[in-house]
Every structure is written in structure tokens, then in C-alpha cells.
Amino acid sequence: NAGVTQTPKFQVLKTGQSMTLQCAQDMNHEYMSWYRQDPGMGLRLIHYSVGAGITDQGEVPNGYNVSRSTTEDFPLRLLSAAPSQTSVYFCASSIQGRGRIADTQYFGPGTRLTVL
């Protein structure tokens, strides 16, 4: 049982490049989400999903796309990287599904992204 895995651990991009951050969980969790964490800002929600085929925007969705074709995977795509997207990105999952009270969030180890 690996929990929540994220790849890559580190990434450096040039402005304008695109890339996909991978997130996978093996706990059969319905709810998955992406956060970014910047110094002095706390964790901010980018996108989330309450189940396969369903995604929704969080607090800071601009510049990012997501899809949820399977329960296990929730990739985050940066369409055209900008220096403002330099951050640490965390993926999280929980049992919680639609309309249910929040349950324990399990976080992946994070991806440290630098955009030059």
C-alpha cells in the first residue's frame, strides 16, 4: 500500500513550457485534490475531484488543468508555465465523496517546481 505518490519530486521548467505533475493513490479514495504551497501563503486549493469523471475548480485554478479518468490517478497539467507558478505542489486524497463530511486527507510527498 503506497498511499499517495507524486512524480516528479523536483522539476525545473522554462517560461512557456508545459508539463504534467502525476498523482496516484491506491486506497480507492473518491476525493482527490491539488494544492500549492508558497512561503507565507499556506496551502491553496487548485482543483479537486469528488470521483472519476468529476472535477471542479478550487481557489487558484488559472493556468492549470486536471482530469480524472480513473479513481487512482489525478494528473495536474501546467499549460504554459510562468514564474508565478514556482511553488511546492501537493496532491491529497480522502475517502470523502460528494456531500460527505471531510475525512482524513492523505498527502503525497510533494513536487518542487521552479519556473525560470
Added chain:
Amino acid sequence: RKEVEQDPGPFNVPEGATVAFNCTYSNSASQSFFWYRQDCRKEPKLLMSVYSSGNEDGRFTAQLNRASQYISLLIRDSKLSDSATYLCVVFRYGNNRLAFGKGNQVVVIP
């Protein structure tokens, strides 16, 4: 006003001492409350949920005050291993998203 507010600190605590800090939330409809711990350059991990009646887990005690809209965390007999950032997290039923505070940084000093 931010949905969840915390004083980032740092809170410098002598080993063996007690430290306490609060987190305020702005939405009175908030229903579930949690404390997460985050070590430097690591992912957050659940420390404890916070119940209306208050709850204790070893040296950690969490309290909820709905009237004043804050939750608190108290750490007794601080250990060096307690050095971390403690994140306050709030959930509103039907919102399907969590709101995180910026965290309270605790540094336990030998």
C-alpha cells in the same frame, strides 16, 4: 478576511514547557475542524480532529469554541520532536473543500 487565520510565530518553547495557540475561522457554517502537522519540506499529516467537547491525544489537547469561532491546540511537556508547523484546517459541509491556515511554527529549544 481570510477564512482561517493563524499567527505564524515562531513560537519558541523550552523543552518540557507548555505551548498553546489559536486559530480563528470566519464562516460560522464551518462544521469540521482539524489540526495537521507539517515538518520542514514534508507533506502535512493529520495530527487530530477537533470535536465540540474537546479532545486529547497524549500530550496534545484540542478545543473548539463555536461562539467565538476559534479552535486551539495545546502541547504539554514539549519535546524536541514537536518542532514543526501546525496547520489549522476547516471544512464546511457541502463545500467539498478544506480551508487551511498558514500554520503556527513551533520551535522547541533544548
